[in-house]
Amino acid sequence: MADPADGVRSALARVIDPEIRRPITELGMVDAVSVDAAGRASVGIKLTIVGCPAADTIERDVREAVAAAPGVASVDLTISVMTPAERAALTERLRGARGRTNPFTPDSLTRVYAVTSGKGGVGKSTVTANLAVALAQRGLRVGVVDADVYGFSIPGILGLVHDGITQQPTRVDDMILPPVAFGVKTISIGMFLDPARGQGASTAVAWRGPMLHRTISQFLTDVYFGDLDMLLLDLPPGTGDVAISVGQLLPGADVIVVTTPQPAAADVAVRSGVVAKQTGQNVFGVIENMAGLPQPDGTVLELFGSGGGAEAAARLSEATEHDVPLLASVPLSVALRQGGDAGEPIVVADPADPAAVAISSVADRIAARPRGLAGRSLNPRPR
Template structure:
C-alpha cells in the first residue's frame, strides 16, 4: 500500500466540527505501510485536548477498515495556536509596522449555515443602516462591507455599484455607495465569467481582500461570507482577528439546524457569537394581519442553543427584494418602513454587543 493510497483513504476523516478532511487541511504529515502496519504522522494546532484524541480514534477506525491493515501506529504532534498579534490602534491583523494596512475598530462576519436565507441582502442593509447611524453621529464613511462570496458575489448589484476599483500602488481602493466602502469579487470579474477555483485560490483572494485593500479608518467592517464551513470561513478566521460573528437564519428548522452548525464552527475557532438575526420572520398582508410563512421561533431557539442573543427579526416584504434588485437598499429607499426599523434595532444591538465585548477584560 502506497502513502498516496493511505492518504486517499484518510480523506474520509473530517476534522472535528468541519466539513473538510484532514488531508486537505494538511494535517497528515507522513504515511507508510510496513508488514501490515500503517504508520501515520499527524500534526495539528489546537488548544482543545479532546481534538487530538478524537482524530487518533477516527484515523485508526478509518485505516482498520482496510482488509490488508493488521495494525496502526498513529503519531499525533500537537502545538498550541500562536497568540494573535495585538492590534495597534485597531490596525487590521495587528501589523502596526505596515502602514498599508487599514485601521479597523471592529471586524464582524455575517454568516449562515445554508444558502437562501437572504444573508447578502441582510448584510447590505445592515451596512447601510450602520453607515446612516454613524453619519448621524458625526462619523460618516466609517463602515466597510467585504463580499467574500467568491462564487456568487451579489453585493455590487444590491448596493448599486458597478465598474472596477481604482489601484493605488499595489493596493485596491474600495468602491463606495451610501456611505459604505465595498470590496467584492464582483468588481474584478465579468458578469458572464464563472469562478471555477479550488480552495487555495479562494484563500489567497480573501487574504488579498484583507491585506491589499485600502479600507481607511473604519468603525466596523462587515464581512459577508458564503454559506457553509469551508475554505472561505477558515481563511477568514486565520487572516483577520474577528471581533465576532452574526448568524443569519430563517425561522424554519431546515435553516436553523444548519445555522447552529455554523455557530459551532465559530465557537471552535474562538470567534465570539454576537447574536442571531432572524430573516423573513413574518409577512404582513394589506389588512395588517401577520403571517408566519416559515414558522416561528427558530431564530430564538438557535440563539438559545448557542448561548447568544436574538438581535432582531426582519419581516418578509417585497420592498426588501426590490431594493436588492435595483441597487437601492430598503433601509434607505423606505427609511420609515418596517424593514428599516428592524435593521436599526439589529444595528443598535450589534454595536452594543461590540461595546460590551470591548469593555470586558479578556481572560
C-alpha cells in the first residue's frame, strides 16, 4: 500500500509560491509531513519572512492540496518562518551560479525590449503595460521594469496602486521579489517610496545621473524575476541618462519606439531610436499610438494628424541601415484611457477594442520570435 505521506508530498509539489512562481517543495518551504492511521495529515510550512504577503494564499493552497491527497481525512497545518541560514540558502538556490549579477546579458535566453519615445505624453507606458499583459496572456513569462524613474506610472496602469499607496515588493535578505499583476512581474521606483512619510504614487523623484544608473542596475541585479521569456523596460522619454544606462547595462536589447501620428512627434522619436543604435541596441520597430479616432458614421477623426509612425519607421530604417517596420497603429480609444486609470489594461478589460487588437497584434509578432540558442554560450559544466 502506498504511503499517504508520499501522496501529500506529491500534492505539495503542485503548490506554487505566488511571488517566486516555483513549487514550495523546491524552495525548501516544506518542513515535515506525516499522516497518522486516522488520516490526519500534519504538515509544516516555512514562510520566507515574517509578515510574508503571500502567507494567506500559501496556507489556503496548501490546505486544499493536502485535503485532496489520497488517504487524508483532516489537515493539521503548522506555519513557521525560515531561519537566516535557510533564507540565505534559498536566495543562493534561486540565483544559482550567477550570484548577485545582471542575468539579462546578451547570452541570456530572455528577450529584452526597451520601449522608448522621443517625447512624453505619447502613451509609451500604456503601450508597455498592455503589451506585457498581452504577452503573458499568450503563456509567456513576462517581467516589466518601470525605468521611467521621474514619471513612473506602470504600477497604476497594472492595478498595483490602491488608495494612493503602491504595492511594495517582498524583500528576502538582499533579494527583492516583485509584485505580480495580470501574470506580469513588475518593479518600479514607486514601490520603494515610504507611504508613512507621505510618499505615495504622486511623489516626485529628483535624482541625477549616478543615482539613476545605480537604480536601474539594482533593478536588474537585486530583483528576482526568475526565468523570463520577455523583459520589457518602460524608459523615460528622450535620450538622457536612463537611455544611456540601459544601453550600457542591456546591450543586447531590442528597442521599440512609440510615437504619435504627428510629424513633429515622429521627428523627435527618431532621435531616441538613433541613440539606441549608437549604444549597440537593435531598433526592432515603431508603434504609432493615438492614431485616428473612429466615428459613428464610419469616418476617422485624425486629431494628431497621420503618417508619423510610417515616417519614423522609414527614417529609422535609413539611419540604422536595416528594416525597421511599423509594428502597429493604435487608434485613439476611450476604453484604453479608462483601463489605464482603473488599473485594468484594455487587453484584459475589452480585448475586442481596436486599440487592444492593435497591441495584441504586436504581442503576436513578438511571441513568434523566441530567442534561440544559436551563437550563444551554453556554459557547460562537468557533473
